[in-house]
Amino acid sequence: MNIKEIDEFAEVRVKARAYFCYILSRALPNRVPNITLSDLKVGLKSISKTLKNVDAMFILDAKGEQVINTISMDPKYARKGMGSNRSARAYYYKVIRDKRCILTEPYPSIKSNNLIVTVAHPIYNEKGELEYIVCVDIALSNVLRMVNPSSIDALSGKSIRFIYALFTLALGFVALVLFVKGVVSFFSMGVHIENIDIKHIFESTILLTLSLAIFDLVKAMLDEEVLGKNKKDHESDIHKTMVRFLGSIIIALSIEALMLVFKFALIDLSKLLYAVYLILAITALLIGLSIYIKSLKEKPKG
Template identity: 45%
Template sequence: MLIREIQEFQKIRKDARAYFCYLLQRNLPNRLPNIGIDVIYEGLERIVHEIPGANAAYILDAGGKQISKMITVKEKYKNFQVEFNQANRTYFYKAVKEKKCILTDPYPSLIGGDMVVSAAMPIFNDKGELLYVAVIDLPLDEILKFVHQERGDTWAHNFNRVVYGIFAGALFAICVLLFIDGIKMFFTYTINNIDVKKMFESTILITLSLALFDLVKTLLFEEVIGEKEDHPFAIHKTMIKFLGSIVIALAIEGLMLVFKFAMIAPQKLMYAAMLLAAVTFLLIGLAYYMKNVGKDIK
């Protein structure tokens, strides 16, 4: 689940940063004379109450030391205060270095070890001197939920998962039926009677069930569970396996037709030849596709 949440965060990171930095910039004064810590504290209080899911907000001085108590609505964070210097924490040095509001990658919280994301904004006086760094810690799961709700895509996302799940289930049922029928045909006609035609038909059914299984696996993991591979070749790999199985099934069918027509209807051999020619062109196209995909990745 954690890997999935981190992957999901990368998708909504831009929107999350825009929203939380907007809140910080709207509520906190910056680059003005005589900015006191009380004003920063009050601004962070407003933000925390606007985002109930936030763990806590706090203020660091120009050296990275926490100089305020935790601003939070959660009891377990109220009396917690980090005494040591936080200048080496990502949210501090990145905000200071970039001189703008930043949103960190997910990391284990100092309190409890839960995965959190921090939004931090440096506060300067009118002379451009660093005064404070305001920080808000947000749980990773809460930030995902919050941004999806703000974007209004939670319902659509769940609907897509349900639809893809239904299709994956239906295709898996077909896959199982094809496999069972192929195995049954193989043992019924090849072991007892050595029927070559039925043996080929059984092979086709099992091959098609394998192709469908690859398709079901892709739908299930990528669209329902949400565990997508980051490698750029991932989607192409699935397509190649699926098309490869189809090519094998069609080639076997073409071979069957050649034997069948050669024995009972020689005048129809041209149809078998046309099917094999189509399979050949499909195989050439697949090879060209694989070559170009590999070239793009390199």
């Protein structure tokens, strides 16, 4: 059972119901005199041409008894089921209760144990009396492919996940290289205090800070885009990652600016202006980050 699929279905459920119910209502006769099973079978053929990935189609009478054998390309479903009583199924009593076309929540198929949904469309005679219920079973993964092409199970979704995985791997390698370089640079000075160079400490700190910033970004990409984790406060997690990433960059730039100030103050005062420009850029980043955080706090929830 794929939790991500269920979450995706919850997001597109209204659109899915509207789409499938439109297909069924267009193909099936309704509220006309003398509706026969032959008329409905013709409609099912039309539906099967439009929806090519359905698992099964069948028809119930007003009491919930299946009046034709199941229509399916799968031999486990096909030409079986006539006479079965389905009045205890959720799609039957939902149609009876709502008196309209319905789309069920995902549930495990008895035969395949895969998650499926059922579209159930009531057929009324000219007097408004229920005659039949046309039911179409569709695998949840196929529903997402039809209604939500960017689904993680669709081909485009898998391609995007693969591309994100490559970027995540590359950025993870960059973070690892920066981390190793920072650690090696620090310990290359030895354990004696007299050998410690302040410049090397600053450089190591910058490398480790950048490594941490990239690692945060990699972790967010891995969770959200590659593994497809769907957290309750998804938007908040993205904002936190962005703040941490920008904060780490600002810290690294601040250390670099401090190093430049010390360096140019000792060797060439004329170049001190470049350090001032960098400090002004850092200040602008800080102001921008402050405005961003303030806007998040003021954003109404719900």
